[in-house]
Amino acid sequence: MKITIIGAGSIGLLLAAKFSIANHTVTMVCHHIQQANKINTEGIEYRGTMVRRVPVQATSELQNHKVDLLIIAVKSQQVSSVVQHIRMIYGEDIPDMLFIQNGMAHIENLKSLSHNILVGIINHGAKKLDDVTVLHTGEGTIEVSTYQGVPYPLHSLSKEDFPIYYVRDWNSMLARKLVVNCAINPLTGIFDVDNGELLTNARFYTILRELVKESSRVLNLDYEEALSNVQAVCIKTARNTSSMLADLKRGRLTEIDAITGVILKQAELKGLDAPYSRFVYDSIKGLEKKID
Amino acid sequence: MKITIIGAGSIGLLLAAKFSIANHTVTMVCHHIQQANKINTEGIEYRGTMVRRVPVQATSELQNHKVDLLIIAVKSQQVSSVVQHIRMIYGEDIPDMLFIQNGMAHIENLKSLSHNILVGIINHGAKKLDDVTVLHTGEGTIEVSTYQGVPYPLHSLSKEDFPIYYVRDWNSMLARKLVVNCAINPLTGIFDVDNGELLTNARFYTILRELVKESSRVLNLDYEEALSNVQAVCIKTARNTSSMLADLKRGRLTEIDAITGVILKQAELKGLDAPYSRFVYDSIKGLEKKID
Structure with a gap:
């Protein structure tokens, strides 16, 4: 080809x-x-x-x-x-x-x-x-x-x-991946950790679960399925630096609008509150502007 | 004496x-x-x-x-x-x-x-x-x-x-200070910034406001008054490293249980949800355990 x-x-x-x-x-x-x-x-x-x-x-x-x-x-x-x-x-x-x-x-x-x-x-x-x-x-x-x-x-x-x-179904394919990105990318960016630590640190894992719960509800996906999906990616990419963390470290803009931003828009359309997503969205936007 | x-x-x-x-x-x-x-x-x-x-x-x-x-x-x-x-x-x-x-x-x-x-x-x-x-x-x-x-x-x-x-009134005196600590201490710890940056970074300030809204509601304090109190402390201590950030940097346990932990207990007693407080509580607990 x-x-x-x-x-x-x-x-x-x-x-x-x-x-x-x-x-x-x-x-x-x-x-x-x-x-x-x-x-x-x-x-x-x-x-x-x-x-x-x-x-x-x-x-x-x-x-x-x-x-x-x-x-x-x-x-x-x-x-x-x-x-x-x-x-x-x-x-x-x-x-x-x-x-x-x-x-x-x-x-x-x-x-x-x-x-x-x-x-x-x-x-x-x-x-x-x-x-x-x-x-x-x-x-x-x-x-x-x-x-x-x-x-x-x-x-x-x-x-x-x-x-x-x-x-x-392209829509559910992207939605499944979106939930994974929504959970892993911003949290690794905020806490400055590799993907795997979101599972091994019990407190980070608590936050991860809440984020998955919120975004899967907004996207009409099954929570348990979405969570095991996210877990699998965390295990498989345990030693990886997420692209969002890498972007923050290099002082570049992140993809937060394409990821958590989409959840927030969908939540608004559906009249759902998504406080964890709001929190991570503003955190990443703030960290993008943080002067080191 | x-x-x-x-x-x-x-x-x-x-x-x-x-x-x-x-x-x-x-x-x-x-x-x-x-x-x-x-x-x-x-x-x-x-x-x-x-x-x-x-x-x-x-x-x-x-x-x-x-x-x-x-x-x-x-x-x-x-x-x-x-x-x-x-x-x-x-x-x-x-x-x-x-x-x-x-x-x-x-x-x-x-x-x-x-x-x-x-x-x-x-x-x-x-x-x-x-x-x-x-x-x-x-x-x-x-x-x-x-x-x-x-x-x-x-x-x-x-x-x-x-x-x-x-x-x-000792109770309202401590409550007023508690709202200040609830907002400034965990956020400076999570974002690794001086107190002043919670005002100058618009995104961090958005999160700060939500935290103050939540904790002042839980403690039955006036939100506007609580917020201007928090702002005043941020301005006065702009260049300060908060004690929580200092503790995290030195690998010591923080006072998060005495601060946000109290809000969460009060919220539970009153049947209120406090997602931003939950988020910062777990974040600080997770950061305490993070291996550098």
């Missing part, structure tokens, strides 16, 4: 490396020309159970090339401007697209697109070590669902060691 | 120095013999608008001396054992006592005492620099009220530059 990946963060680099290793033709669209040049000359270094340097094409400007799939791997808050850019470059003849953001805030931006749109969830741990090096910290799965247009199972992309599953 | 002060932390040292400077006869009861020896040989160094080294008597064991006032300046969680110790040493002939703990949890321990008991609030900033040195970081007032027995205004102790005010 011919694949263009917009966004060269940890997940973008991971997908580019893995799909290139599987002999797909990958082009990366980077935000900075420096990173694109470096990828073009050095390729991407994948570090997982094996270490491999993979040649990958890169550019800093999206071009109107015919591709089979356009993967949008930017942060949730960048989706709006990326979508506008895609429309500008491709006009009405946009390739099939796969959006793999955290949370559900980006969904709002997809409504203006009339083509085949997939949404996906990346259950992998990945850390960008530098512009061309990605560390695969946790092997997992990718789940994909059709947001609109023709169902599109992506069979040809799935590999035994990098499996992609097709899920029927 | 002859005064014995039990507890040689920042507040104990501050009172000992100030009352000694005012020519009262002060004896300090320290937890460690080393500190007592050091105070006996070096005195206490007071650092405020002026710097003065003051000779003060110290011991590590409470003795059955006739004194005019016994000031109990230990942490809230130590009051129970100190009260038992006082009863053991003095039998039924206990001097008049002044308890100056944070929160309201210590009140429970005073019920077993049948003598003149004062409770007080210290609106001063003080930092213990070493065993014999105290930095007066913020000048304020002391409020005193009669918990039981004969009203006891402490006129003779009050000085223009170190004023002591008598308050009629």
Whole structure:
């Protein structure tokens, strides 16, 4: 397949490396020309159970090339401007697209697109070590669902060691992941702990449960199921620094609006109070502004 | 006056120095013999608008001396054992006592005492620099009220530059201070900020307001009045590290049970939910156990 990946963060680099290793033709669209040049000359270094340097094409400007799939791997808050850019470059003849953001805030931006749109969830741990090096910290799965247009199972992309599953209902797929992010991301950010400590510290676990209870109620999900889901992710990624904690430590804006922000909006629409979610939302927003 | 002060932390040292400077006869009861020896040989160094080294008597064991006032300046969680110790040493002939703990949890321990008991609030900033040195970081007032027995205004102790005010209703006096502590102490501990940042960071201030709303409702206090009280303390102590944050940084247990713990108990008795207080209570308890 011919694949263009917009966004060269940890997940973008991971997908580019893995799909290139599987002999797909990958082009990366980077935000900075420096990173694109470096990828073009050095390729991407994948570090997982094996270490491999993979040649990958890169550019800093999206071009109107015919591709089979356009993967949008930017942060949730960048989706709006990326979508506008895609429309500008491709006009009405946009390739099939796969959006793999955290949370559900980006969904709002997809409504203006009339083509085949997939949404996906990346259950992998990945850390960008530098512009061309990605560390695969946790092997997992990718789940994909059709947001609109023709169902599109992506069979040809799935590999035994990098499996992609097709899920029927995009909404519940994203909602399930949203509850996980709502609980783990802000709490690790506030308490400055790895994911695993939310289970091993009984007090943090109490707060985690309350957050899961609140957000699963807002999203109409089963609490017990949501909680065991969250527990499983905490165990599997016990030693991981969450992306939100990493963002705070680097003084970057977090994805809190796409995550807890969505819960608060949904709660308001449904007339439900969500005090724990309000607390963590304001905490993360405050920590973003905290001067160190 | 002859005064014995039990507890040689920042507040104990501050009172000992100030009352000694005012020519009262002060004896300090320290937890460690080393500190007592050091105070006996070096005195206490007071650092405020002026710097003065003051000779003060110290011991590590409470003795059955006739004194005019016994000031109990230990942490809230130590009051129970100190009260038992006082009863053991003095039998039924206990001097008049002044308890100056944070929160309201210590009140429970005073019920077993049948003598003149004062409770007080210290609106001063003080930092213990070493065993014999105290930095007066913020000048304020002391409020005193009669918990039981004969009203006891402490006129003779009050000085223009170190004023002591008598308050009629001990319960509302402690409740007013409790709301301040409930809001400032845990939040500065969780967010690792000075007191002032709870006002200047709009998001932290949002959380502060919710906490004040919740605790003033639980304690039957006027919200607006409580909030302006909290604001005033944040402004006055803007550069201060709260005692709770200091305790967390040094890996010590905090006074969260005497502060937010009291709100939670009161809320339960009254059938009120206090989610923000629950959140901060579990957060501080979790941070106490966090391994750095």
